[in-house]
Amino acid sequence: QVQLQESGPGLVKPSETLSLTCTVSGGSISGYFWSWIRQPPGKGLEWIGYIYYTGSTNYSPSLKSRVTISVDTSKNQFSLKLSSVTAADTAVYFCARFHCPGGVCDGFDFWGQGTMVTVSS
Amino acid sequence: QTVVTQEPSFSVSPGGTVTLTCGLSSGSVSTNYNPSWYQQTPGQAPRTLIYNTNTRSSGVPDRFSGSILGNKAALTITGAQADDESDYYCVLYMGGGIWVFGGGTRLTVL
Numbered sequence: 001q002v003q004l005q006e007s008g009p010g011l012v013k014p015s016e017t018l019s020l021t022c023t024v025s026g027g028s029i030s031g032y033f034w035s036w037i038r039q040p041p042g043k044g045l046e047w048i049g050y051i052y053y054t055g056s057t058n059y060s061p062s063l064k065s066r067v068t069i070s071v072d073t074s075k076n077q078f079s080l081k082l083s084s085v086t087a088a089d090t091a092v093y094f095c096a097r098f099h100c101p102g103g104v105c106d107g108f109d110f111w112g113q114g115t116m117v118t119v120s121s
Numbered sequence: 122q123t124v125v126t127q128e129p130s131f132s133v134s135p136g137g138t139v140t141l142t143c144g145l146s147s148g149s150v151s152t153n154y155n156p157s158w159y160q161q162t163p164g165q166a167p168r169t170l171i172y173n174t175n176t177r178s179s180g181v182p183d184r185f186s187g188s189i190l191g192n193k194a195a196l197t198i199t200g201a202q203a204d205d206e207s208d209y210y211c212v213l214y215m216g217g218g219i220w221v222f223g224g225g226t227r228l229t230v231l
Contacts (some may be wrong), residue, residue, distance in 0.1 A: 058218030106173035107157030
Protein backbone atom coordinates (compact mmCIF):
# COMPACT_ATOMS: atom_id res chain seq x y z
CA GLN A 1 0.00 0.00 0.00
CA VAL A 2 1.37 3.38 -1.03
CA GLN A 3 1.89 5.81 1.82
CA LEU A 4 2.74 9.51 1.69
CA GLN A 5 4.24 11.55 4.52
CA GLU A 6 4.68 15.31 4.56
CA SER A 7 7.52 16.88 6.49
CA GLY A 8 8.88 20.37 7.07
CA PRO A 9 8.80 23.35 9.42
CA GLY A 10 5.51 24.05 11.13
CA LEU A 11 6.24 27.75 11.49
CA VAL A 12 7.43 30.13 8.78
CA LYS A 13 7.97 33.87 9.04
CA PRO A 14 6.13 36.29 6.74
CA SER A 15 7.96 37.04 3.48
CA GLU A 16 10.07 33.88 3.80
CA THR A 17 9.82 30.65 1.80
CA LEU A 18 7.74 27.68 2.92
CA SER A 19 9.43 24.36 2.14
CA LEU A 20 7.83 20.94 2.48
CA THR A 21 8.78 17.44 1.38
CA CYS A 22 6.54 14.46 0.67
CA THR A 23 8.14 11.04 1.08
CA VAL A 24 6.52 8.16 -0.79
CA SER A 25 6.79 4.64 0.60
CA GLY A 26 5.32 1.32 -0.44
CA GLY A 27 5.68 2.15 -4.11
CA SER A 28 7.78 4.03 -6.62
CA ILE A 29 7.43 7.70 -7.40
CA SER A 30 8.24 6.87 -11.01
CA GLY A 31 5.41 6.62 -13.49
CA TYR A 32 2.99 8.83 -11.59
CA PHE A 33 1.78 12.40 -11.19
CA TRP A 34 2.04 13.90 -7.71
CA SER A 35 0.28 16.90 -6.26
CA TRP A 36 0.21 19.41 -3.41
CA ILE A 37 -3.11 20.54 -1.95
CA ARG A 38 -3.74 22.86 0.98
CA GLN A 39 -6.57 23.69 3.38
CA PRO A 40 -6.65 26.89 5.46
CA PRO A 41 -8.17 26.47 8.91
CA GLY A 42 -11.93 26.07 8.66
CA LYS A 43 -11.91 26.39 4.87
CA GLY A 44 -11.97 24.16 1.81
CA LEU A 45 -9.34 22.37 -0.21
CA GLU A 46 -7.18 24.24 -2.72
CA TRP A 47 -5.14 22.55 -5.45
CA ILE A 48 -1.61 24.01 -5.58
CA GLY A 49 0.04 22.11 -8.42
CA TYR A 50 1.45 18.83 -9.67
CA ILE A 51 4.67 17.26 -10.85
CA TYR A 52 5.24 14.24 -13.07
CA TYR A 53 8.10 11.97 -12.06
CA THR A 54 10.06 13.25 -15.07
CA GLY A 55 9.96 16.76 -13.58
CA SER A 56 7.26 18.41 -15.69
CA THR A 57 4.99 20.63 -13.62
CA ASN A 58 1.80 22.62 -13.64
CA TYR A 59 0.60 25.11 -11.05
CA SER A 60 -2.60 26.83 -9.98
CA PRO A 61 -2.77 30.20 -11.77
CA SER A 62 -3.43 31.94 -8.45
CA LEU A 63 -0.17 30.64 -6.94
CA LYS A 64 1.98 30.14 -10.02
CA SER A 65 4.24 33.14 -9.42
CA ARG A 66 5.27 31.86 -5.97
CA VAL A 67 5.27 28.05 -6.30
CA THR A 68 7.96 25.57 -7.26
CA ILE A 69 7.44 21.81 -7.09
CA SER A 70 10.40 19.49 -7.63
CA VAL A 71 11.05 15.76 -7.53
CA ASP A 72 13.92 13.56 -6.37
CA THR A 73 13.33 10.08 -7.74
CA SER A 74 16.45 8.70 -6.00
CA LYS A 75 14.87 9.52 -2.63
CA ASN A 76 11.28 8.79 -3.70
CA GLN A 77 10.37 12.33 -2.66
CA PHE A 78 8.83 15.44 -4.11
CA SER A 79 8.89 18.91 -2.63
CA LEU A 80 7.01 22.19 -2.45
CA LYS A 81 8.44 25.66 -2.15
CA LEU A 82 6.14 28.65 -1.70
CA SER A 83 7.85 32.02 -1.60
CA SER A 84 6.92 35.37 -0.05
CA VAL A 85 4.43 33.81 2.33
CA THR A 86 1.81 35.75 4.28
CA ALA A 87 -0.70 34.80 6.94
CA ALA A 88 -3.06 33.78 4.13
CA ASP A 89 -0.74 30.84 3.40
CA THR A 90 -1.37 29.36 6.84
CA ALA A 91 -2.91 25.97 6.14
CA VAL A 92 -2.70 22.22 6.38
CA TYR A 93 -0.65 21.08 3.38
CA PHE A 94 -1.41 17.67 1.88
CA CYS A 95 0.52 15.72 -0.70
CA ALA A 96 -1.37 13.29 -2.90
CA ARG A 97 -0.96 10.94 -5.85
CA PHE A 98 -3.00 11.30 -9.01
CA HIS A 99 -5.03 8.31 -10.15
CA CYS A 100 -4.26 7.99 -13.86
CA PRO A 101 -5.54 4.74 -15.37
CA GLY A 102 -4.46 4.43 -18.98
CA GLY A 103 -2.60 7.73 -18.72
CA VAL A 104 -5.69 9.89 -18.13
CA CYS A 105 -5.84 11.39 -14.64
CA ASP A 106 -9.24 11.36 -12.98
CA GLY A 107 -8.68 12.15 -9.32
CA PHE A 108 -6.41 11.54 -6.37
CA ASP A 109 -6.02 8.04 -4.94
CA PHE A 110 -3.50 8.29 -2.09
CA TRP A 111 -3.14 11.16 0.37
CA GLY A 112 -0.68 12.10 3.07
CA GLN A 113 -2.02 12.86 6.53
CA GLY A 114 -1.25 16.57 6.10
CA THR A 115 1.03 18.94 7.93
CA MET A 116 0.04 22.25 9.50
CA VAL A 117 2.10 25.27 8.51
CA THR A 118 1.59 28.57 10.30
CA VAL A 119 2.92 31.83 8.90
CA SER A 120 3.69 34.16 11.76
CA SER A 121 6.50 36.30 13.09
CA GLN B 122 -12.05 32.73 -13.54
CA THR B 123 -14.54 29.86 -13.41
CA VAL B 124 -15.58 28.82 -9.92
CA VAL B 125 -16.57 25.27 -8.98
CA THR B 126 -19.79 25.42 -6.97
CA GLN B 127 -21.14 23.12 -4.28
CA GLU B 128 -23.99 23.49 -1.81
CA PRO B 129 -22.48 24.89 1.44
CA SER B 130 -24.58 22.57 3.55
CA PHE B 131 -27.13 19.80 3.32
CA SER B 132 -28.95 17.58 5.75
CA VAL B 133 -30.36 14.08 5.41
CA SER B 134 -32.24 11.77 7.72
CA PRO B 135 -30.71 8.46 8.72
CA GLY B 136 -31.59 5.93 6.03
CA GLY B 137 -32.47 8.65 3.58
CA THR B 138 -31.01 9.56 0.20
CA VAL B 139 -29.17 12.76 -0.59
CA THR B 140 -27.62 14.12 -3.79
CA LEU B 141 -24.81 16.64 -3.60
CA THR B 142 -23.87 18.54 -6.71
CA CYS B 143 -20.78 20.08 -8.28
CA GLY B 144 -21.29 22.78 -10.87
CA LEU B 145 -19.59 25.65 -12.64
CA SER B 146 -20.20 29.37 -12.26
CA SER B 147 -20.19 29.44 -16.03
CA GLY B 148 -21.03 26.46 -18.19
CA SER B 149 -21.91 22.82 -17.66
CA VAL B 150 -19.99 19.96 -16.08
CA SER B 151 -19.54 16.94 -18.32
CA THR B 152 -17.52 13.76 -18.05
CA ASN B 153 -14.73 15.64 -19.81
CA TYR B 154 -14.10 17.43 -16.52
CA ASN B 155 -13.24 14.06 -14.87
CA PRO B 156 -15.17 14.90 -11.69
CA SER B 157 -14.05 13.12 -8.54
CA TRP B 158 -15.40 13.20 -4.99
CA TYR B 159 -13.80 13.14 -1.53
CA GLN B 160 -15.09 12.77 2.02
CA GLN B 161 -13.34 14.54 4.88
CA THR B 162 -13.94 14.47 8.60
CA PRO B 163 -12.37 17.09 10.91
CA GLY B 164 -8.65 16.69 11.41
CA GLN B 165 -8.35 13.94 8.81
CA ALA B 166 -7.04 13.72 5.29
CA PRO B 167 -9.64 13.45 2.54
CA ARG B 168 -10.84 9.99 1.61
CA THR B 169 -11.35 9.30 -2.08
CA LEU B 170 -14.88 8.17 -2.92
CA ILE B 171 -15.37 8.51 -6.68
CA TYR B 172 -13.07 8.92 -9.73
CA ASN B 173 -13.97 9.93 -13.25
CA THR B 174 -17.62 10.75 -12.62
CA ASN B 175 -18.81 7.34 -11.38
CA THR B 176 -16.00 4.88 -10.56
CA ARG B 177 -15.94 3.99 -6.89
CA SER B 178 -12.58 3.90 -5.16
CA SER B 179 -11.52 0.60 -3.63
CA GLY B 180 -13.45 -0.20 -0.46
CA VAL B 181 -16.11 2.46 -0.94
CA PRO B 182 -19.59 1.01 -0.35
CA ASP B 183 -22.01 0.99 -3.27
CA ARG B 184 -24.39 3.32 -1.49
CA PHE B 185 -22.08 6.08 -2.75
CA SER B 186 -22.55 6.72 -6.45
CA GLY B 187 -21.50 9.40 -8.90
CA SER B 188 -23.17 10.72 -12.01
CA ILE B 189 -23.87 13.71 -14.21
CA LEU B 190 -27.27 15.23 -13.45
CA GLY B 191 -28.27 17.96 -15.84
CA ASN B 192 -25.36 20.37 -16.03
CA LYS B 193 -23.62 19.24 -12.82
CA ALA B 194 -21.68 16.33 -11.42
CA ALA B 195 -23.50 14.61 -8.60
CA LEU B 196 -22.71 12.42 -5.61
CA THR B 197 -25.64 10.41 -4.31
CA ILE B 198 -25.64 8.71 -0.92
CA THR B 199 -28.39 6.17 -0.40
CA GLY B 200 -29.25 4.80 3.04
CA ALA B 201 -27.38 7.57 4.83
CA GLN B 202 -25.64 6.56 8.03
CA ALA B 203 -24.49 8.61 10.99
CA ASP B 204 -20.84 8.28 10.01
CA ASP B 205 -21.60 9.82 6.61
CA GLU B 206 -21.73 13.15 8.43
CA SER B 207 -18.68 14.83 6.87
CA ASP B 208 -17.51 17.46 4.43
CA TYR B 209 -17.66 16.44 0.80
CA TYR B 210 -15.51 17.96 -1.93
CA CYS B 211 -15.49 17.61 -5.67
CA VAL B 212 -12.60 18.47 -7.96
CA LEU B 213 -12.76 19.14 -11.68
CA TYR B 214 -10.17 19.08 -14.43
CA MET B 215 -10.39 22.47 -16.15
CA GLY B 216 -7.98 21.67 -18.97
CA GLY B 217 -4.44 22.88 -19.49
CA GLY B 218 -3.24 20.82 -16.52
CA ILE B 219 -5.37 22.78 -14.05
CA TRP B 220 -7.55 21.21 -11.36
CA VAL B 221 -10.02 23.15 -9.19
CA PHE B 222 -11.78 22.05 -6.01
CA GLY B 223 -15.29 23.04 -5.14
CA GLY B 224 -15.90 24.86 -1.87
CA GLY B 225 -17.24 21.71 -0.20
CA THR B 226 -20.58 20.64 1.25
CA ARG B 227 -21.07 19.98 4.96
CA LEU B 228 -23.48 17.07 5.27
CA THR B 229 -25.43 16.64 8.47
CA VAL B 230 -27.21 13.37 9.23
CA LEU B 231 -30.11 13.97 11.60
